[in-house]
Amino acid sequence: MTRERFIDLVRAEQEPLRRFLLGLCCGDDVLADDIAQDALVRAYVASGNFLGLSKFSTWLFRIAYNCYIDHCRKPGREHAALESREALAVPSGDASDSRFRYQQLYQALERIPEKEKVAIVLFYFEDKSIKEISAILDMPAGTVKYHLSSGRGHLKQYIQL
């Protein structure tokens, strides 16, 4: 795959990719964009391995999810997550209005297990099918359905409708 072709494909997928990571990072847009950049670099280096057997977006989301997992495993992540939570909790400036609107959702997402969170984000925010989620997360469709159901159950406890 040429560099130009890769950039064309990324141009079409950058918004869903950033939104996906924004959901996973519970509203921390700086962190989400940083992971997205990391994912794009990794995808670019590995683009020769992309054979077109799956959709480009599925392949890219899988790399992005792996980057996110790597970030979660980094030492000192808890401290950074706490700081970002504090930043989200204190509204200041124009950007805080949209953050405030999503605050309840992001705080709820932060409290549910990772697998449930990613299944919820992909299914409800990215409108991915169970089959696609199954390919992105490398797990059987039945397991994805279980995480979705379990995630909904957990979210109900934290979100006041």
Place this chain on the structure above:
Amino acid sequence: MSELEQYLKDHKPVVKDDPTFLLEAQRRMDAVSGIKGEVDRQRRHGRRALIIALCAGLFLGVAVSAIAFFYPVNPESVGQGILDSLRLFLQSYKEYLLLPTALIAIALALVLFRNKRGSAWGAL
């Protein structure tokens, strides 16, 4: 659709329009172009090695089959050799060899399974 599902659909995160995002991505891509070149070179090298190994295996297989077909050997004339000793050994001690063989097979299966899971997460 339940109330929660509607809530989730209505609260899709909205990303800020950032024209510098793609430019920054391209800048980072330029920075790793050397690494990409090396990865591509290694992949090409791996593919070439695989094709050569496949061709060599095919050629040797055909050659050995042809030799076995055109120059058959009388088994009795080559009896009493090391193969017969080995067969006799296996026949005599097959009960004792079964357990280590099974253990090795299980260990190999576990190693392969762990490697597969590891590569699925860590390949990219």
